[in-house]
Amino acid sequence: MHGLNPQQQAAVVHLGSPLLVLAGAGSGKTRVITQKIAWLIRQAGHEAKNIAAITFTNKAAREMRERAGQLLSKEEAKGLTVATFHTLGLNILKQEVKKLGYKPGFSILDAQDSDLVLRELALKADIAEADDIRWQVSRWKNDFLSPEQVMQQATDELSQRAAQLYEQYQRQIKAYNAVDFDDLIVLPVQLFQQYPEVLERWQRRLRYLLVDEYQDTNACQYQLIRQLAGVSGALTTVGDDDQSIYAWRGARPENILQLQRDYPHLKVIKLEQNYRSTQRILDSANYLIGHNPHSFEKKLWSTLGEGEPILIMPCRSVEHEAEKVVGEIMKRHFRERADYKDFAILYRGNHQSRTFETLLRQQNIPYQITGGTSFFERTEVKDILAYLRLISNPNDDAAFLRVINTPRREIGTSTLEKLGDYAHERNNSLFVCAQELAFAERVSPKSRQRLEHFTAWLNQLIELNQTEAPAKVVQRIITDIHYEDWLLQNSSSPNMAEKRMDNVHEVVDWVHKLYEDGLGKESLAEIVAHMSLVDLLERNSEETEQNAVTLMTLHGAKGLEFPYVFLIGAEEEILPHLHSMDEAGIQEERRLAYVGITRAQKHLTISYAKTRSRYGEKMACDPSRFLAELPEEHLEWQDRQVSTPEQRQETARAYIASLKDLLG
């Protein structure tokens, strides 16, 4: 229990009614969760296998597992569940899959795959707005609305058609024996509604539930929590309504109030000491968030001292911004002997990282990018994974469509359209239908031959998969399809092709490693499910920590902390984002800025560019309105006045000279 203040201790030992710890950033909420896990096992007589702690990202889950691991012996921690909502959902689904009418080895569709399926359906229904509809479908699922409910509510024609599409989409992917990302939570909730005995079994298994970042749960996740916690409510949730930043994905901060309604005997504990940041950083964050309306007042104080003022850096352009930020990092690295891992560069959107990456690379500063479009978004990785998915689940139509002409097999679109129609009529998968005689009669002999060739080869691989280790199967695929040649023909340079082949090798290595780790002893399907899931939840978080500067989005930074934080791109239309300019949007963007600021422990720099290229044109930008919402007395503005070109040149010269000085 040491290392906890009295309120934290009270939160750890509270049992008997559900608990909500509501407190601002850096007040030790996550620490309460990890300590409570240990306390439940050591003092309250719970077994690790009956405890589940739930968070939102793999990175957070891993960190929590580590922190709990430090407090417990291996033996004590055995069987403990520390997972994301999606992993928990996946585990439930895997065990109960038959009850839901799926076959074992179901596929998980990622956003692109879902897109593909929806687009096909939209095309057939002559609906142009497929893009918006995918978002809409996802929102409905997160709000736990079934197609039927949506249909009833639909008033205008467009929403009726969207609702129809939702219904067809759901039927279609089920026919493919696939689930999408949202289903990982929707389906367990449905299952528990339908089968109280199954729910009881899970309630007996997970007897105590702890939820971090509670403010970001959506309606469906809340249902799942309620179901598992049951009437007794053996539940600890911790959260901060000021850090709710996922409204756009259906998060409902009002779940905080809902908890109070659903559990009238809910105990609420507030934490008031901040252990993370200096007073100036804390005051600035509080001052900013004070511009939002508040349901819960929270006052935070810190004993870490006043600290340095917040540095505001106006920059001429994004390139200039990158130069200045990287210069600052070097300065602190050399002067204050700060490790590279002590620095984080945070931004609103993934695209903002590129200029900074380029410069960091030029300066030989190690960095790591977390989240965003990484490894798994790369075509070559998706191609290989699609083959693996198809082999482990031949009914996975999205995978079938992805690989059928990669590499070219001259199976034309008209053949594929016919196949699609036929499969639709039969309500069966493309792979199965492609092998049916009745279908073969509908296409030309040439197409028939090519299709036969393809399916026969796939069948061989499916057979091979029964006897050989997964990595062997992958290797065989790569050789059989001459993938290296294909990459050479389809890359901008041989160098590029080589890099892409490296990625392919990495997939092979990874499959091998997962198999060795015991995950795939049963089947390739499990490995593939694991890979797709990690893919969806940022694969980078699985990589080992390096001593490197972290580049990540503000969304990805939630829950983390760094001694030195650079919040870049503090401009109107970036932060707040162009698409969030209404009142609710601005409030969410303000919370996002609050999350960014409160990641900083020792020092915070906020920068913005005065010009920026957009759609190929240079445009002037205004500093973010949030800058004006920070307390002036804690800010230190760099070159605030507009300077003449000569002055700027002089500043640049002096700056470069001082850098050279520093580097000897």
Ligand SMILES: Nc1ncnc2c1ncn2[C@@H]1O[C@H](COP(=O)(O)OP(=O)(O)OP(=O)(O)O)[C@@H](O)[C@H]1O
């Ligand atoms: N009682 C304590 N004594 C000393 N350090 C503490 C104490 N409680 C928390 N800390 C430290 O303060 C920092 C912030 O804690 P933690 O990450 O748990 O806060 P949080 O409330 O979860 O923040 P966020 O809202 O950003 O998720 C961590 O470095 C943690 O180890």
Ligand SMILES: [Mg+2]
């Ligand atoms: Mg936390």
